[in-house]
Amino acid sequence: MTDTIESPETSAPNIESAGNLGRVAQRHLVMSFTPGSAYTDTPPPIMVRGEGSRLWDSEGREYIDGLAGLFCVNVGYSFGGEIGDAVRDQMAELPYYTNWGVAHPPAVKLAAKIAELAPPGLDRVYFTSGGGESNEAAIKLIRQYHQARGEHSRIKFISRRAAYHGTSFGALSLNGMTNLRKQFEPLMYGSRHITNCKRYKRPAGETEQQFTESLLREIETLIVQEGPDTVAGIFLEPMQNAGGSLVPPVGFHDGVREICDRHGIVLVADEVICGFGRLGEWFGSTRFNVRPDIITFAKGVSSAHAPLGGMITKSEILDTVNDGPDGMYLHGLTFGGHPAACAAGLANIAVMEREDVLGNVKRNEAYFRAQLDTLLDQRLVGDVRGVGYHYSLELVTDKERCTWSAATTAGDFVHTILAPALFDAGILCRTAVDHEGTPLVQFSPPLVFSRADIDELVGRLGRILEVLADRVL
Secondary structure (H helix, E strand, C coil): CCCCCCCCCCCCCCCCCHHHHHHHHHHHCCCCCCCHHHHCCCCCCCEEEEECCEEEECCCCEEEECCHHHHCCCCCCCCHHHHHHHHHHHHHHCCCCCCCCCCCHHHHHHHHHHHHHCCCCEEEEEEECCHHHHHHHHHHHHHHHHHHCCCCCCCEEEEECCCCCCCCHHHHHHCCCHHHHHHHCCCCCCEEEECCCCCCCCCCCCCHHHHHHHHHHHHHHHHHHHCHHHEEEEEECCCECCCCCECCCCCHHHHHHHHHHHHCCEEEEECCCCCCCCCCCCCHHHHHCCCCCEEEECHHHCCCCCCCEEEEEEHHHHHHHHCCCCCCCCCCCCCCCCHHHHHHHHHHHHHHHHCCHHHHHHHHHHHHHHHHHHHHHCCCEEEEEEECCEEEEEECCECCCCECCCCCCHHHHHHHHHHHHHHHCCEECEEEECCCCCEEEEECCCCCCCHHHHHHHHHHHHHHHHHHHHHHC
16 A cells, blocks of 8 residues: 655645644635735735734734724724624524514614614615625615606716725726726726815815815716716715825815705715714714715624624615615615624624723824824825824825825835835734825724824834835935
């Protein structure tokens, strides 16, 4: 009998060994938005434990989480046992049932709780498994709403340039990020994009009122050009994430609401990131007086302890659809309103209320911003912007022209210098090159982030930027 010797190409590493997990991931796990080199070069880090706003990898290295996972672990990493107990109890009682024509207690209770927290008039909740699904659900509801009213020509949607709304077909069509869209075109017909609310690099001397008027005039002009009777909905984040914490100017949302009312257009607030405390209110729509007809949400509703998202709409919209020719909202998801996910959502909101998580954001917001503003003295920091617990730094090499003009391109700087340096320093955050070609560093930490956490984060970042400035200037 001869021994069978497996070649290195066919033998599988021992998964039980922590040191092998990275190599197993390279072989079997397809990771989101991950360069192909990650599957052949150094194995990816393996995160194994979290506490508060900190994470530890399989090698024992500690990181300060400056991005709340992916803008979503709002209560941090210390309440998993409590939220997990709620999920376990629900799984023991009723592990699954659908919301297709029936209901179950967790979904009913969570829908009622969200309606209580939502801005006035938004009281009907449809559950999904995540943000992209929530925006898809809103697209279909809006299309049906206009059809039920006999306005079949309303099939176009307006959203903002550089905005992110998901990667499925309809949500990707709303995306204003060319680098994500172009490979999959043609997308959903009728998607149009308008200027976002980025103030940095605007004309010198322009007032905030003039900026607002310019943005609103562009929206009005586009609607008139397309034909008001062809526009179904406008999707806007209360504060735009992609592009770097883009805060709307005073009066902007009031103006958008007036335009939508006058032209019969449904206004959607994409609160997948802004919702559930990120901006110091349960919904960013409250902070910025958006007054939407529909809110889409995900991420923070469960603090990412379970896949959960949804859509909150006005009764008038849903009732119109149900009274229309189809007699129902024609949409369904197997896992929408999953009992265990809804139990996680209820437990998460209970933790947020008991621990006064929103209060923590409000008490520390000005301090967070002030500490980040100290970095404006750094040679590479051109702009600091954001509110609540969501901030971005735009990096430039020419502060007078607000541009990146180093010999090292912005892309090379971000991907081969900045991102590795931040990671090596134990900072987890988002780095990117924005739609205008300048590097961004973005922070959106757990909402339990303390002033000590802020000091440590900003201190580490400042030291790194000083060192990197010497490399590129």
